[in-house]
Amino acid sequence: MSTISGTSNIGNSKGGKSGNLSGAGPCGRGGGGGNGGNTYNDVGASTVLLLGLTRLTKKPKVQIVDIDVADANNELAAVEYMEDMYKFYKLFNETKVFDYIQSHPEINKKMRAILVDWLIEIHKKLDLMPENIYLTINIIDRYLATEIVGRKELQLLGISSMLTTSKYEEIWAPEVNDFTKISHKGYTNQQVLVMEKKILGGLEWNLTVPTPYEYMYAN
Incomplete structure (x- = not known):
């Protein structure tokens, strides 16, 4: 049983090397580290940014003035x-x-x-x-x-x-x-x-x- 920081067999499909979850998967080519090591962190940062933009763009209700x-x-x-x-x-x-x-x-x-x-x-x-x-x-x-x-x-x-x-x-x-x-x-x-x-x-x-x-x- 592996944890997020531990090793996993996901990276063994091509390179035969064990890798952690942050460096493996579809974004980590060949199962190694490389640029794919930041995938998990990038997804987390994007989620936080998206939530922040949603809060900023949420407009308050405009009170309708009765002109009559x-x-x-x-x-x-x-x-x-x-x-x-x-x-x-x-x-x-x-x-x-x-x-x-x-x-x-x-x-x-x-x-x-x-x-x-x-x-x-x-x-x-x-x-x-x-x-x-x-x-x-x-x-x-x-x-x-x-x-x-x-x-x-x-x-x-x-x-x-x-x-x-x-x-x-x-x-x-x-x-x-x-x-x-x-x-x-x-x-x-x-x-x-x-x-x-x-x-x-x-x-x-x-x-x-x-x-x-x-x-x-x-x-």
Whole structure:
């Protein structure tokens, strides 16, 4: 019977010499001492180092601050529904819009960027609610992810989306004439209304969605 510091037959497989456990085994080539003599000590040192790193990287629990405490007495803030609302937002965020540009033969990323910049100018000119522009862009992206739109209809999609959003977000929504005038009569009232109907049908009338504004407003 051998101990760790005693001799063992593990090293007799090749060299025929007895060796201690610290110098034998798979790491001690030929069963002799050599560089394999530090194997046992190296493993011990590595274990201690690993335990030390684990303790250092273990982060303490971060206390979550309730940002709605200040509005607890504000009936318009609807604090009691806030947790359920964000659960819904998180559930909806699991279905993100994919990169749809490649599926459109007539439009590209630059054209979308120009459309968004133009809609921001309209948003400022009509003095609409801040959340209006975020929902408008969300509607555009979700519709383009499901339907193919030509280059000539892209601007029509933009003003029709903002008209739809205005009816959802604004107290006094702009009229169809306001959007046709802004587009320099490029489209008729009927065309805007038809596109609005297509948008609502394509999105299955789902307009209650989380946008970046909800999270910015909460913070």
